[in-house]
Amino acid sequence: MAAIPATFKAYEYQHFGDFLEQIKFNPAAEQKLVQPNEVKIKIFSASLNPIDYKIGLYASMILSTMASPEHPYRVGHDLSGKVVEVGSDVKDYKVGDEVFAMPWFDATGTFAEYINVDTKRVAHKPSNMTFNEAAGVPLAGQTSWQALVTYGKLQKGQRVLILGGSSGTGLFAIQIAKALGAEV
Structure with missing residues (x-):
């Protein structure tokens, strides 16, 4: 498997507000270290849900964090892809596993090339589903x-x-x- 790059492409809010006005493309988002209970996933497909474009308008009511250029909020709640790294406590997943997932609301960011997800929020992708189909589940x-x-x-x-x-x-x-x- 190819080396994991230090940075990756991602869409994110640097300020909350109207989706089309506030969503920004970051060509150099920094990788986070994988925690013991997480897997790092290379995202192949992500789906768009109403919450993905409405979160910017209602974020202050439902999130404990605010978006800023120093601490952006990454967009997207559904994904499918392949595991490229596993945390030290992970037993059910290995590098190369095809998975689909829904990160928790404070750890979103599926409109990106990579994401770390707690394994409680990950499942193996059924072999009879495409990555696009699995991302919509x-x-x-x-x-x-x-x-x-x-x-x-x-x-x-x-x-x-x-x-x-x-x-x-x-x-x-x-x-x-x-x-x-x-x-x-």
Whole structure:
């Protein structure tokens, strides 16, 4: 595998506000050291979610940090790619593994070439999915699971109405509900 460069390309907020006005391209973002529970992923594909372009408007309400040129906030919540480095405590992943992930909100940055992600937020990419397909799974899939299972406590035989069934989240919700044996 090729050496990991010291810098990489990334999109980031240096100031929060309107997405199109504030999003900036950084051609030389610095690599962070991989923590013991993290993997460094070379990103092959990332998906765009509403939160990715709305975060700049609402960041002060939901984030404990503010963006600045010295401490930019990297954009993007979903990704797929290959593991290029593993932390000292990582057991389930190795260099070369194909993965998809959703970093936690204070560690986003999937619109970039590289990212470090806690392994609790990473999964092996199914071999029958492309990198582009896998990058669209994490946020929409987790949102649907949480709504139906974690909070909704959906059970086999129950009926559920899924509004917005043609959206990314809706498509996952329909599949999850059907897999659980619910009537959609």
